Amino acid sequence: MTTTSAHRRASRRERGGAGKGAPGSAPPVVRCAVYCRKSVDKGNGGEFGSIEAQRDAVEKYIGAHRGEGWVALPTSYNDLGISGATTARPSFQRLLADIKAGAVDALVVYRLDRVSRNQADFIQLLQFFEQHDVKFVSITEHFDTTTPMGRFALGILIQVAQLEREVTAERVRDKVLASRLRGIWTGGRPVLGYDVVAKKLVINEAEAALVRELFDLYLRHRSLLAVANECRRRTISNKSFITRRGDRVQGGPMGKNALRSLLSNPIVVGRINADDVAVPGEHAAIIDEPTWAAVQAMLAEHGAPGRDRPRRTWTVPLKGMVRCGVCGNAMSHTTTGRGTRRWSSFVCVKVQKQGIAACPGSRVPARQMLGAVVERLRVIGRDPAMLARTTAACRKQLAADDAAHEIERRQLRADGERLSKERDGLRDALRRDGAQPKQLEPRLAEVDVALATIAARAAELQRLGTGSASLDETDLRAALAHFDPGWEALLPAEQARILTLLIKTVTFNAPKSELTIAFRGDGIRRLAHPEETP
Numbered sequence: 001m002t003t004t005s006a007h008r009r010a011s012r013r014e015r016g017g018a019g020k021g022a023p024g025s026a027p028p029v030v031r032c033a034v035y036c037r038k039s040v041d042k043g044n045g046g047e048f049g050s051i052e053a054q055r056d057a058v059e060k061y062i063g064a065h066r067g068e069g070w071v072a073l074p075t076s077y078n079d080l081g082i083s084g085a086t087t088a089r090p091s092f093q094r095l096l097a098d099i100k101a102g103a104v105d106a107l108v109v110y111r112l113d114r115v116s117r118n119q120a121d122f123i124q125l126l127q128f129f130e131q132h133d134v135k136f137v138s139i140t141e142h143f144d145t146t147t148p149m150g151r152f153a154l155g156i157l158i159q160v161a162q163l164e165r166e167v168t169a170e171r172v173r174d175k176v177l178a179s180r181l182r183g184i185w186t187g188g189r190p191v192l193g194y195d196v197v198a199k200k201l202v203i204n205e206a207e208a209a210l211v212r213e214l215f216d217l218y219l220r221h222r223s224l225l226a227v228a229n230e231c232r233r234r235t236i237s238n239k240s241f242i243t244r245r246g247d248r249v250q251g252g253p254m255g256k257n258a259l260r261s262l263l264s265n266p267i268v269v270g271r272i273n274a275d276d277v278a279v280p281g282e283h284a285a286i287i288d289e290p291t292w293a294a295v296q297a298m299l300a301e302h303g304a305p306g307r308d309r310p311r312r313t314w315t316v317p318l319k320g321m322v323r324c325g326v327c328g329n330a331m332s333h334t335t336t337g338r339g340t341r342r343w344s345s346f347v348c349v350k351v352q353k354q355g356i357a358a359c360p361g362s363r364v365p366a367r368q369m370l371g372a373v374v375e376r377l378r379v380i381g382r383d384p385a386m387l388a389r390t391t392a393a394c395r396k397q398l399a400a401d402d403a404a405h406e407i408e409r410r411q412l413r414a415d416g417e418r419l420s421k422e423r424d425g426l427r428d429a430l431r432r433d434g435a436q437p438k439q440l441e442p443r444l445a446e447v448d449v450a451l452a453t454i455a456a457r458a459a460e461l462q463r464l465g466t467g468s469a470s471l472d473e474t475d476l477r478a479a480l481a482h483f484d485p486g487w488e489a490l491l492p493a494e495q496a497r498i499l500t501l502l503i504k505t506v507t508f509n510a511p512k513s514e515l516t517i518a519f520r521g522d523g524i525r526r527l528a529h530p531e532e533t534p
Contacts, residue, residue, distance in 0.1 A: 027069035084117035180274035201283035325509025381480035398521035479527035
């Protein structure tokens, strides 16, 4: 049994009094989280009924086990319109966070595939539940995850659910492809120049004239940035439209990427993409064939991403940390190239959106930036005066963090004391004659959840400790030792990990050739004392 599980079971015994064997004692309280999911919002019908119907069935099941101490938590964990193929669902992630905080003893669902339709994800979830001593219950399939046979049966059924999902997805893809091969528009975000009428694309004459003008501007200027600047000057935006639900989606600015997408979209020339083949569509064309061919040739000449060009992905040290010292914007990582040669740079996002005149000179090769940062770190590690100044700055930053943490600790203690008194009052009320459990138990469960959340956050603050008092020059020197000659032998992923731990931001001012580094005090300690990292 893990330490976490032991603590949770001890806490459960404390909530339930003397235990099951003590005469007249109440059974331990089992805080049950009810999770409901529905893939498609079609009112109250459809797949397994509504969210409300699922929750009602699960709460009745929990009520039947009230004698065993089961109590449904009042918190709603509902995901509507999200597939079970992914665990990246807002309410489900909130549920996992509450489980991790020790606020849940059992997860009860209407059916297994409400949690996940992916076998690998579900196995990981079962391990997560076991690690946190949380029982998983499906009321329609009656699983007990504490036995090997129960876990085996769960694995078989989740395989069946995954197969069903994959077969259904394949049928949908085949149907969509068949429709596109016949030139039928199958939905998606409408394109500038067209309106959707009865599920068909119909030319919007005012927008169509604008699209033709944008094609002409690109052929005249031979530059996406020049046309994008003209769009910004004239406040030309992308397509605005009304969704099927009646919500208005406002089109964003017509930047370089949006302009390239429009200029390369075969819909405007009367075609539909079907499995990487453009077939004649049912809708009318806005752009004539000669203009379309000329624009595509120019885009290809200027390096527009092609479908057949393999995309390279690699780890970039300092990515997400660099800021422009001139305008204060972030400097994003970008690659450019010609033929087989590629160049990697950090570029001010203002330059990317508005051109070099908006923020002169805020571009630097990624290799040069990394080399300058590493050299600065090496100099700090070797220069006692710079090491002392940097340590003092880090301690000052950590002292500010410590002050904020202390304020939070005091607030947590006050909230904990208030909730503990309320919990004692609720328990006394439940023990008195004439108490109304249905009225008091939900609030008691809420208080237990709040106290568990407070305890988890207090433990995290305890782990952080007093940062300013524990950081000294020895720690910083040990952290910077990573940048001695062995640095070049590290893989980019390991370089990125070390830099992410050590550095908060790198501010680069190109006109003044100034480089400013802001450090992470907690990361310095973790690099200096890796054996203490949990």
